[in-house]
Amino acid sequence: MTENTPAFDFAVSIDCVLFGFDGAELKILLIERNEEPFKDWWALPGNLVGKDESVDQSAQRILKELTGLSDIYMEQYYAFGDVDRHPQGRVISVAYYAMLRLGGDKPLKPLTSYAKKAQWVNVANLPKLGFDHQHILNKGLEKIKRRIKHLPLAFELLPEKFTLTQVQSVYELILGKKLDKRNFRKKILSFKVLKELEEKQRGVSFRAATLYKFDKRKYNKLFGKEISF
Amino acid sequence: MTENTPAFDFAVSIDCVLFGFDGAELKILLIERNEEPFKDWWALPGNLVGKDESVDQSAQRILKELTGLSDIYMEQYYAFGDVDRHPQGRVISVAYYAMLRLGGDKPLKPLTSYAKKAQWVNVANLPKLGFDHQHILNKGLEKIKRRIKHLPLAFELLPEKFTLTQVQSVYELILGKKLDKRNFRKKILSFKVLKELEEKQRGVSFRAATLYKFDKRKYNKLFGKEISF
DNA sequence: TTACTTAGTGTAAAAAATACACGTTATATT
DNA sequence: AATATAACGTGTATTTTTTACACTAAGTAA
Numbered sequence: 001m002t003e004n005t006p007a008f009d010f011a012v013s014i015d016c017v018l019f020g021f022d023g024a025e026l027k028i029l030l031i032e033r034n035e036e037p038f039k040d041w042w043a044l045p046g047n048l049v050g051k052d053e054s055v056d057q058s059a060q061r062i063l064k065e066l067t068g069l070s071d072i073y074m075e076q077y078y079a080f081g082d083v084d085r086h087p088q089g090r091v092i093s094v095a096y097y098a099m100l101r102l103g104g105d106k107p108l109k110p111l112t113s114y115a116k117k118a119q120w121v122n123v124a125n126l127p128k129l130g131f132d133h134q135h136i137l138n139k140g141l142e143k144i145k146r147r148i149k150h151l152p153l154a155f156e157l158l159p160e161k162f163t164l165t166q167v168q169s170v171y172e173l174i175l176g177k178k179l180d181k182r183n184f185r186k187k188i189l190s191f192k193v194l195k196e197l198e199e200k201q202r203g204v205s206f207r208a209a210t211l212y213k214f215d216k217r218k219y220n221k222l223f224g225k226e227i228s229f
Numbered sequence: 230m231t232e233n234t235p236a237f238d239f240a241v242s243i244d245c246v247l248f249g250f251d252g253a254e255l256k257i258l259l260i261e262r263n264e265e266p267f268k269d270w271w272a273l274p275g276n277l278v279g280k281d282e283s284v285d286q287s288a289q290r291i292l293k294e295l296t297g298l299s300d301i302y303m304e305q306y307y308a309f310g311d312v313d314r315h316p317q318g319r320v321i322s323v324a325y326y327a328m329l330r331l332g333g334d335k336p337l338k339p340l341t342s343y344a345k346k347a348q349w350v351n352v353a354n355l356p357k358l359g360f361d362h363q364h365i366l367n368k369g370l371e372k373i374k375r376r377i378k379h380l381p382l383a384f385e386l387l388p389e390k391f392t393l394t395q396v397q398s399v400y401e402l403i404l405g406k407k408l409d410k411r412n413f414r415k416k417i418l419s420f421k422v423l424k425e426l427e428e429k430q431r432g433v434s435f436r437a438a439t440l441y442k443f444d445k446r447k448y449n450k451l452f453g454k455e456i457s458f
Numbered sequence: 459t460t461a462c463t464t465a466g467t468g469t470a471a472a473a474a475a476t477a478c479a480c481g482t483t484a485t486a487t488t
Numbered sequence: 489a490a491t492a493t494a495a496c497g498t499g500t501a502t503t504t505t506t507t508a509c510a511c512t513a514a515g516t517a518a
Binding site: 008009010052053054082090 | 236237238239240241278280281282283284285287305307308309310311312318319321323
Binding site: 180182183186187190200204205206207208 | 474475476477478479482483484485486
């Protein structure tokens with residue numbers, strides 16, 4: 001049995017895995033660090049939890065500091081607590097993920113003092129990350145693969161109005177496999193949480209697709225139901 | 230935006246939600262505390278993480294200290310980090326659950342200095358718990374409801390040899406609903422992870438049921454497949 | 459031997475998942 | 489204006505899975 005020497009000399013940090021979809025690629029928000037340790041390395045946006053904020057509040061604050069965004073659907077998924085995961089002391093990191101729609105209007109204003117810049121990076125083409133962040137990210141990816149089967153996640157990634165083909169792309173990117181178009185549409189529509197709009201896509205070459213909207217009210221009614229692709 | 234004053238003055242604790250099945254009831258292991266805060270209250274078994282052990286190691290250690298058991302399938306499921314959740318300072322608690330088969334041979338040797346006793350309590354009839362432990366437990370229950378759909382969990386609760394009716398009881402207790410006997414058997418057997426033994430139950434009144442064994446090798450082959458009851 | 463209790467079994471109907479291919483339509487080009 | 493292009497949008501048949509449902513068999517106890 002190991003010796004147990006508890007003490008109030010731990011720190012707790014948050015790391016955020018922010019997934020973004022720009023209509024074509026699945027991306028992750030990374031920062032380039034400007035402070036030791038791992039100065040000049042890419043890393044997940046994260047920071048230490050303050051004394052007077054809950055872990056959840058802290059996650060919201062950090063997300064806001066790094067992106068300017070608030071009221072984002074964000075979920076805790078794991079606490080990483082290896083002894084040597086942080087070179088400067090005993091830091092337990094609580095990881096959260098969030099999904100964001102990218103491009104268009106929403107300006108990304110990250111940049112806190114310790115980051116040189118923040119950038120969306122294609123998840124299929126990542127640089128080497130500091131700390132155990134590659135591990136944290138992998139675990140986040142596994143998580144959303146499972147979670148996207150419970151529906152509403154995908155719509156966090158999409159713009160307010162979207163086409164069914166875009167929804168399918170999100171599923172295909174996250175699950176890492178191709179899906180049948182007709183079956184996908186049949187199924188996603190069978191949940192009756194999408195509202196077909198009168199409107200069509202604009203500014204595209206070739207035939208424009210019909211736009212849809214996610215109907216949160218209807219979604220809440222079938223909470224818990226599963227889909228599997 | 231909140232003030233962020235990070236410091237190395239947090240503590241991290243583990244709380245274990247141990248589910249047990251004695252053949253009839255779903256139970257939870259609780260301890261009666263012998264130290265402040267919440268002296269004389271019932272609480273989940275838990276303790277502070279030591280400086281030189283990872284969070285996972287700590288969970289194993291604490292489980293062992295409180296039960297004498299090791300090599301238990303145990304999984305982290307959430308970190309609780311509200312500011313005031315611990316009256317004596319800033320303590321983040323990482324929660325784990327485990328499933329144990331109860332009764333028979335395995336002696337339960339809990340009892341560390343801060344506990345007066347440890348006891349299995351029917352989950353349907355719990356006392357008031359200290360800290361935010363009721364909340365932690367509720368979240369653990371939700372978790373296993375989802376997890377039991379991924380099969381192997383239920384067998385952690387059962388003795389090595391068990392009857393199909395016992396398996397069904399576990400599912401019914403965790404999911405909180407009655408299941409159809411024929412459909413349940415058809416489905417559970419369709420996964421081909423149970424080995425029917427020559428043996429029958431002994432020492433029961435009335436007709437003895439056939440015993441089965443969980444076949445881990447076969448299970449590993451279908452990892453990831455879902456069941457839903 | 460009888461009464462009791464749990465074990466164990468099958469089928470039909472409904473629902474869900476899968477596999478699969480082509481005509482339509484808006485745009486861009488010549 | 490005609491044509492080429494590229495993505496849109498649709499239906500059916502088959503298989504698989506899920507659900508609903510009730511009685512006989514076997515072992516124990518009195």
